[in-house]
Amino acid sequence: MSSNHYFKHEGPWSDAGDPLMCTDTGDWRTKRPVVDKEKCIFCGFCAIYCPIQVMEMQSDTHFEANLDFCKGCGICAKECPKGAITMISEGEFVS
Amino acid sequence: MAEKKQARLTKVLDYLKHDDPFSKGVAFCPGCGLELLLRFIPRVLGNDIVITGTPSCSAPVLLGQNNQSWHTLSYFGTLMTGAAANATGLARYYRKAGIDNTVVCFNGDGTANDIGFGNLSGAAERNEPFIYICYDNEGYMNTGIQKSGTTPFGATTTTTPYGSVHKGKNLRRMNLGLKMAMNKIPYTATATLSDLEDLARKLLKAKEAKERGFCFLHVFAPCPTGWGADPANTIEICRRAVKTNYFPLWEAENGRIRMTKTVKKPKPVSTYTELMKKFNHMTEADIKILQDDVEYEYCLLGGLSVLEAECQLPVSAKDQGEAS
Numbered sequence A: 001m002s003s004n005h006y007f008k009h010e011g012p013w014s015d016a017g018d019p020l021m022c023t024d025t026g027d028w029r030t031k032r033p034v035v036d037k038e039k040c041i042f043c044g045f046c047a048i049y050c051p052i053q054v055m056e057m058q059s060d061t062h063f064e065a066n067l068d069f070c071k072g073c074g075i076c077a078k079e080c081p082k083g084a085i086t087m088i089s090e091g092e093f094v095s
Numbered sequence B: 001m002a003e004k005k006q007a008r009l010t011k012v013l014d015y016l017k018h019d020d021p022f023s024k025g026v027a028f029c030p031g032c033g034l035e036l037l038l039r040f041i042p043r044v045l046g047n048d049i050v051i052t053g054t055p056s057c058s059a060p061v062l063l064g065q066n067n068q069s070w071h072t073l074s075y076f077g078t079l080m081t082g083a084a085a086n087a088t089g090l091a092r093y094y095r096k097a098g099i100d101n102t103v104v105c106f107n108g109d110g111t112a113n114d115i116g117f118g119n120l121s122g123a124a125e126r127n128e129p130f131i132y133i134c135y136d137n138e139g140y141m142n143t144g145i146q147k148s149g150t151t152p153f154g155a156t157t158t159t160t161p162y163g164s165v166h167k168g169k170n171l172r173r174m175n176l177g178l179k180m181a182m183n184k185i186p187y188t189a190t191a192t193l194s195d196l197e198d199l200a201r202k203l204l205k206a207k208e209a210k211e212r213g214f215c216f217l218h219v220f221a222p223c224p225t226g227w228g229a230d231p232a233n234t235i236e237i238c239r240r241a242v243k244t245n246y247f248p249l250w251e252a253e254n255g256r257i258r259m260t261k262t263v264k265k266p267k268p269v270s271t272y273t274e275l276m277k278k279f280n281h282m283t284e285a286d287i288k289i290l291q292d293d294v295e296y297e298y299c300l301l302g303g304l305s306v307l308e309a310e311c312q313l314p315v316s317a318k319d320q321g322e323a324s
């Protein structure tokens, strides 16, 4: 996402190429979506409904959340037609 | 095996032709409908759009902070009172300069229906060549969840609380979409996040129609924080809003209304209200008022769509002159 000059007319003062701000939204999460690869039918509903668009395609077989930014809202788990996603408390992953 | 699986991928993905111009970590609440809508628009319309908008929940992200931004789109921040007037200036400038791009005036319901309605109305009358998108979270969310003109009957907000005197909003909501369609602008539509294919088609249609003038999209976008809803239910709330006819999906070309989704057996509106704390306190009699209101508005819409199909459209409305 570095050089983003969409317009031919971008002025010389443009900062469109500057790095974007980014918040560590993964840190907000209290529950994490865990995908059951066996149950997933690769329909993509979790991906289109995820507000942050972080349900990423994994080698044409299943989807998985990018945990760096997933806010843990649970929409993907709720919308999955196969119930392949379970929201699991982050506490479970603390070692 | 992999190929067989691929065939089932939802068609919505075909509409997402462009990159997401937003940074991954932006400060919207978890489950915010606005975030999904905002990321969706440039992925469908392309990144060569210019967005203008006002102070609202969308502004902290669209405007950026200090010298840095959260996205790579062009954005012009305006006052709540002049959103559509500013978009008018931009759209006319681009047209005069021969630059082919799309101006999207993106605002909350507080701006569109209340504070900035005057100039929205003016832009519609003058048939200015841009797309106005109102994301409707039924209140002034950014300033602490105050009621707006589109807040429905009974809903609690910080200015329509529930207590011994007040029982939530005691006024009916206004129908912004219908109000705009009545101006016979080239394109008006309602949309929501449970029906993303419908939304994508309407966005693309608006992009085309803006060559002929003003386009207005009214998008129902739940706010889990302000409505007291489980963030996981954002899409389900949209779905039920459609299934109860609380938020019917339609479009209107030059004011001619056509339903884009008809619900065969509408569910009672209580199946929608039960998902949010803002309606928690409502008695059966209160729900009945809301139900009647929903049915009345739907009936009106249905009547209009039938009537308008029968009526001859005046020539002047068919091809409105270009904004001068």
Ligand SMILES: Cc1ncc(C[n+]2csc(CCOP(=O)(O)OP(=O)(O)O)c2C)c(N)n1
Binding pocket: B055, B056, B057, B058, B079, B080, B081, B107, B108, B109, B110, B111, B112, B115, B137, B139, B140, B141, B142, B143, B148
């Ligand atoms: C003329 C004017 N009045 C009041 C305000 C204060 N204000 C800032 S954001 C906001 C809420 C905007 O509500 P809406 O447009 O519905 O967007 P939302 O916050 O719901 O996303 C208000 C009232 C303002 N900026 N300008």
Ligand code: SF4
Binding pocket: A035, A039, A040, A041, A042, A043, A044, A045, A046, A047, A062, A063, A079, A080, A081, A082, A083, A084, A085
């Ligand atoms: S919604 Fe469920 S089944 Fe569909 S791709 Fe996502 S995890 Fe797989």
Ligand code: SF4
Binding pocket: A033, A049, A050, A051, A052, A053, A054, A055, A065, A066, A069, A070, A071, A072, A073, A074, A075, A076, A077
């Ligand atoms: S929990 Fe929410 S943010 Fe995380 S992947 Fe699912 S839908 Fe996206």
Ligand code: SF4
Binding pocket: B027, B028, B029, B031, B032, B033, B034, B035, B057, B137, B141, B142, B222, B223, B224, B225, B226
């Ligand atoms: S207050 Fe509501 S509209 Fe605003 S960011 Fe949070 S969920 Fe979204």
